[in-house]
Amino acid sequence: MARIQAAYRILADEARTRREQFDQSSLPKIHIGMATCGIASGALETKAAFETALADRGIDAHVHTVGCVGHCYAEPVVVIDYPDSGFPPILYPEVTPGKAKMLVKLFLEEGDPRFEHIMGATVENEMIPSVMEFARFSREKRVVMDRCGRIDPEQIHEYIADGGYGALAKALCGTPEAVIAEIEAAGLRGRGGAGFPTARKWRTARAAKGSDKWVVCNADEGDPGAYMDRTLLESNPHQVIEGMIIAAMAVGASRGLFYVRAEYPLAVRILTAAVEQAREMGFLGADILGSGLDFDIDLFQGSGAFVCGEETALIRSVEGYRGMPRHRPPYPVERGLDGRPTVINNVKTLATVPPIVDKGADWFRGIGTADSPGTAVFSVVGNVTHPGLVEIPMGVTLRELIFDICGGIPNKKKFKAVQIGGPSGGCLSAEFLDTPVDFDALTRVGAMMGSGGMVVMDEDCCMVDVSRFFLDFTQKESCGKCTFCRIGTRHLLDILRRLTRGEGREGDLEQLETLSRAVKQGSLCGLGKTAPNPVLTSLAYFRDEYEAHIKEGRCPGRTCRTLTAFYIDLDKCARGCDACVGCCPVEAVFTTSNRKKGIDQQLCVKCGECMVACPPDYDAVVKISPAALAPVIERPAEKKTEN
Amino acid sequence: MITLTADNRTIQAREGSSVLSACLSAGIYIPHLCWLEADAPADAPAACRLCLVEIEGFREPVAACVVTVENGMTVHTGTETVRRLQKTALKLLLSVHRVDCKHCPANKACALQNIAKFLGTGLGCKPFERVLKEPDVDSRHPVLDYYPNRCVLCGICVRVCRQRHQRPLLSFARRGFETVVGCFDADPVAAADCMSCRACLESCPTGALVQRTVVKG
Ligand SMILES: Cc1cc2nc3c(=O)[nH]c(=O)nc-3n(C[C@H](O)[C@H](O)[C@H](O)COP(=O)(O)O)c2cc1C
Numbered sequence A: 001m002a003r004i005q006a007a008y009r010i011l012a013d014e015a016r017t018r019r020e021q022f023d024q025s026s027l028p029k030i031h032i033g034m035a036t037c038g039i040a041s042g043a044l045e046t047k048a049a050f051e052t053a054l055a056d057r058g059i060d061a062h063v064h065t066v067g068c069v070g071h072c073y074a075e076p077v078v079v080i081d082y083p084d085s086g087f088p089p090i091l092y093p094e095v096t097p098g099k100a101k102m103l104v105k106l107f108l109e110e111g112d113p114r115f116e117h118i119m120g121a122t123v124e125n126e127m128i129p130s131v132m133e134f135a136r137f138s139r140e141k142r143v144v145m146d147r148c149g150r151i152d153p154e155q156i157h158e159y160i161a162d163g164g165y166g167a168l169a170k171a172l173c174g175t176p177e178a179v180i181a182e183i184e185a186a187g188l189r190g191r192g193g194a195g196f197p198t199a200r201k202w203r204t205a206r207a208a209k210g211s212d213k214w215v216v217c218n219a220d221e222g223d224p225g226a227y228m229d230r231t232l233l234e235s236n237p238h239q240v241i242e243g244m245i246i247a248a249m250a251v252g253a254s255r256g257l258f259y260v261r262a263e264y265p266l267a268v269r270i271l272t273a274a275v276e277q278a279r280e281m282g283f284l285g286a287d288i289l290g291s292g293l294d295f296d297i298d299l300f301q302g303s304g305a306f307v308c309g310e311e312t313a314l315i316r317s318v319e320g321y322r323g324m325p326r327h328r329p330p331y332p333v334e335r336g337l338d339g340r341p342t343v344i345n346n347v348k349t350l351a352t353v354p355p356i357v358d359k360g361a362d363w364f365r366g367i368g369t370a371d372s373p374g375t376a377v378f379s380v381v382g383n384v385t386h387p388g389l390v391e392i393p394m395g396v397t398l399r400e401l402i403f404d405i406c407g408g409i410p411n412k413k414k415f416k417a418v419q420i421g422g423p424s425g426g427c428l429s430a431e432f433l434d435t436p437v438d439f440d441a442l443t444r445v446g447a448m449m450g451s452g453g454m455v456v457m458d459e460d461c462c463m464v465d466v467s468r469f470f471l472d473f474t475q476k477e478s479c480g481k482c483t484f485c486r487i488g489t490r491h492l493l494d495i496l497r498r499l500t501r502g503e504g505r506e507g508d509l510e511q512l513e514t515l516s517r518a519v520k521q522g523s524l525c526g527l528g529k530t531a532p533n534p535v536l537t538s539l540a541y542f543r544d545e546y547e548a549h550i551k552e553g554r555c556p557g558r559t560c561r562t563l564t565a566f567y568i569d570l571d572k573c574a575r576g577c578d579a580c581v582g583c584c585p586v587e588a589v590f591t592t593s594n595r596k597k598g599i600d601q602q603l604c605v606k607c608g609e610c611m612v613a614c615p616p617d618y619d620a621v622v623k624i625s626p627a628a629l630a631p632v633i634e635r636p637a638e639k640k641t642e643n
Numbered sequence B: 001m002i003t004l005t006a007d008n009r010t011i012q013a014r015e016g017s018s019v020l021s022a023c024l025s026a027g028i029y030i031p032h033l034c035w036l037e038a039d040a041p042a043d044a045p046a047a048c049r050l051c052l053v054e055i056e057g058f059r060e061p062v063a064a065c066v067v068t069v070e071n072g073m074t075v076h077t078g079t080e081t082v083r084r085l086q087k088t089a090l091k092l093l094l095s096v097h098r099v100d101c102k103h104c105p106a107n108k109a110c111a112l113q114n115i116a117k118f119l120g121t122g123l124g125c126k127p128f129e130r131v132l133k134e135p136d137v138d139s140r141h142p143v144l145d146y147y148p149n150r151c152v153l154c155g156i157c158v159r160v161c162r163q164r165h166q167r168p169l170l171s172f173a174r175r176g177f178e179t180v181v182g183c184f185d186a187d188p189v190a191a192a193d194c195m196s197c198r199a200c201l202e203s204c205p206t207g208a209l210v211q212r213t214v215v216k217g
């Protein structure tokens, strides 16, 4: 025991010394968020611009790459910590290369932090309002993402200096049963979707007969719009690795595997380097920290099939077969990879383990609700002012999350629906906004926690089309093995497609419902069992929209093209203005006899370009559904120039 | 031996066998397409979803081929829920099936015909619309023709091929509705042996895999 702590202390002291040197250095530090979200918004160019500008001006500074800070709407995000300037560390949003050059010159050289570009200070202070004054910051509770955006994911010493791997050392000093008991007392439930109690899974795996047990981290993350797991692996891989080693110790596993989709190249690269560093430090390999535990981790790149996130399909895929699920039981904890007992946990589940071991079950239970302790990480996207990754205590209501924390619906539009849990989840209407976000409350209303994708939709979304979108996804991603899912989802999709084309029939809704229930009941795996959820929930909560499509040929969200038309309001159209004419790709806009504009409904492809082009002062283009409501404006006969 | 109750009859089964095999041996028919007699409950693919039964103590209907018999188990093979789901499954299969029995080599020996007869449904697929795949025949294999619109994707051909040969020549291809059995343009040398094996041809429950009669040319 003492040996383990001593071994850890040596590593921790060294890491802390290095970090302190960095922190206490009086040089300016420029922290740049460089996860995929940052890079997609141009963080690489921003970093290059900082480096060039610093070199050009001969300024000495640390350019420090960190992971995602969670504020994806503001990427590239940069924090400049310039102690000698007298200012606290300042967070700048949307730092383009131009802004980077400007900040080097004006702030680093001349000491002016350019207040107009500041989002806030990252610490409380007297001079600059802190970002904590924004709900988007202050209402969050970070357990899983605590270190994201603060440390360089490629430098293990930064994680260790922040207390990282301390939980492992602590766990290794106790017994496996003690670790499982702590996780059980904390009430940790799996973050991969179903919310299965982690301690129960571990205990079964521990008790399962057989040697060479596995711990697998499920980083397949295939829900459209979800990217929490990727971001976590890119921003703080060591917390996941540490959780995995603790899991291995608890269940008696000797081998670990990260199952990461190959579409996550940055996560793969960072994770590979992180595992290598952890091995060099002695956290992986033989006799970890002198505890006698032998455990090592490999990485497997999946080819990106959504169904391979299902645990039995995941196992098949690692074994070299087509990723098709099989019936459970036997569960992977009894018969998993290579037939060995295998614990499969989500990235966030494993990342939650070290903080629990470190701070104790009571601390964890102090966050969240009684049945769903801890936090939930959501990627909130869609029609919302501040999209991005948000980590909140379980039990926060949807209303607080969408309106208070994420800033509500932009462009003065009204909220219509929120889709939670991706293709397996459901669409909830405004009356459910006071539902707390936790595993059971969401399941009760027909949605699902899922792995944390959340799409917010405003009044312009068509719920039939949203269902069609998700069914299109699940139908394509079905493994094709079982009858209900392979063929049933196709018929569901065909009906939904018909509805969006205005070809709905009497009896369609009943058939959607009956078939949805049959697919749920008859399918083999979770994909088929949950695929009809978007249809069933939207049918329950937005039935009037379905009926409008069938009975009136009307799309209330004015999204379905066959059911909508564009026309020009002649009272608003400005005589002589030509703004819309040139933008129409099919020359459907014509000039009326009194020099206003009309749209030829026969030619119009409903791209909506004219609506964008019409100057806001006139705002004359109108979108209407059903299409027949568009007033007919005669196209003047072509002027014959000859004859 | 294990003693259980199926449809109010007391039946006996070998330990470790599946509910499906126990019922079939006792003369209680349960429709099934994807199960092979040698399948232990943990190995059955459970793909066709026709063998659904209700077992007391289970929350929902379950595929009989994957449940291991237990003493005192009570199985119902013909409840309303079970029959409704089986009929739906069969109709779903028929909705992607070219029902042209007269011209099909499997006529009268076809598993779909038998199951339709047992369930009393006929070969229609109402209320589902028929959706067929293109093209109707895949002739990429050197000596076999594959008819995707006859195939029920039970996977038996893929499995028997794998059981016989080190390197299987058949496998599933594509995903979702588009899933088919493919031969990945089998190497003609290896495929020359197919006619001496014939395992897949003989085990296909429909007429989806047949020996090509006209020589390619
Ligand atoms: C179609 C389907 C896709 C899934 N995808 C994922 C995934 O991408 N990541 C994940 O962690 N779990 C996924 N799951 C859930 C896993 O099967 C499994 O329950 C989970 O990894 C267990 O981890 P947990 O106990 O930590 O939640 C998926 C399940 C289904 C049915």
Ligand code: SF4
Pocket (backbone or CB within 6 Å): A307, A324, A325, A477, A478, A479, A480, A481, A482, A483, A485, A486, A523, A524, A525, A526, A527, A528, A529
């Ligand atoms: S439910 Fe869908 S994904 Fe799951 S086994 Fe069946 S066909 Fe495959």
Ligand code: SF4
Pocket (backbone or CB within 6 Å): B150, B151, B152, B153, B154, B155, B156, B157, B158, B181, B203, B204, B205, B206, B208, B209
């Ligand atoms: S070809 Fe025949 S044996 Fe093979 S999957 Fe299709 S129906 Fe089954």
Ligand code: FES
Pocket (backbone or CB within 6 Å): B031, B032, B033, B034, B035, B045, B046, B047, B048, B049, B050, B051, B052, B063, B064, B065, B066
């Ligand atoms: S025989 Fe059981 S599912 Fe096919």
